[in-house]
Amino acid sequence: MIVRLMGEGQWQVADSVRAPIDELDGDTERAVVAGDEVALALALRRLHELVRESGEKLDDAELAASDLVVPPIDLSLVEARELLHGDGLIPELP
């Protein structure tokens, strides 16, 4: 499966990594609900680390779309809420 780390690029990771990604994604949700910026930053950093460590970066010339998209590592709480309640944060594709 292909995972995009926003602001970083794309990684090819094994399908088995989906479960730990989902688990950490649960942490992002709880952090946003709790309004906890530190917990949000931690969950995002772990997500980025997990994908980097368990995957292989795709070549620049790769044209495939991603199966999963992980938000930027420095996403603020305000931006996270914007992402969850609207679609403004992800730009229209050109």
Place this chain on the structure above:
Amino acid sequence: MAGLVDRASLIAKAKASKLLDRAENPEETLDYSYEQQLVQLQNVKRGIADLATAKQRLQMQSASMQEQSAKLDEQARQALQAGREDLAREALQRKATVQAQAGGITQQSEQLDAQEQKLIEGEKALQAKVEAFRTQKEVIKAQYSAADAQVKIGEAATGIGEHMADVGLAIQRAQDKTEQLQARAAAVDELTTSGALEDYTAQGDDLDRQLAQVQQGGQVDDELAKLKAELGRSGPPAQEVGSGS
């Protein structure tokens, strides 16, 4: 509500399928997509160049804050020399404010350096993708039936569009951050030059003027202080200086 990865992935797919809906005529779509990609690539290059300019301006503002801080330090020294401990204290308080702000701005501007590096990598990847698309579109035109071509084009256009959107957002976020920092630096600059730093009393508004007077009168006061010291007196010599406080 879902997690952020769920949500971001869902939105990216929805936007990709919108893009696919537009890709109805393969031949036309191929050439149009490629032209659009070249335009976007130029936009990305311009965006990064603008960002570099803005960052330079920010670093100049940061340097100017360091100068302000040095100036306030010198003013405090002069005020103290003139026996105006009250003015010296205010100047040092301002210096502390300026330094705290300058420190934060310098630190964040270093983060911008790292972001800029990533943007340049993102641009490089985009360039490679656009080039790959150019090659692929000729292969697709030559080798695939219309139906298969449409699928292939769809995949390629979606992948490249996703990357463009990502780089575009990263540029936007870096720009927003730069503007915020510039505004913060400008606010500090205005406060220190107008003498209206928050937390200061009405007397503080006169700080610059009073300090100027002290500086002008400094020479005389220095002489006076020396003289007083020679006469064996150590008290503050400067009740005569300034408009009183």
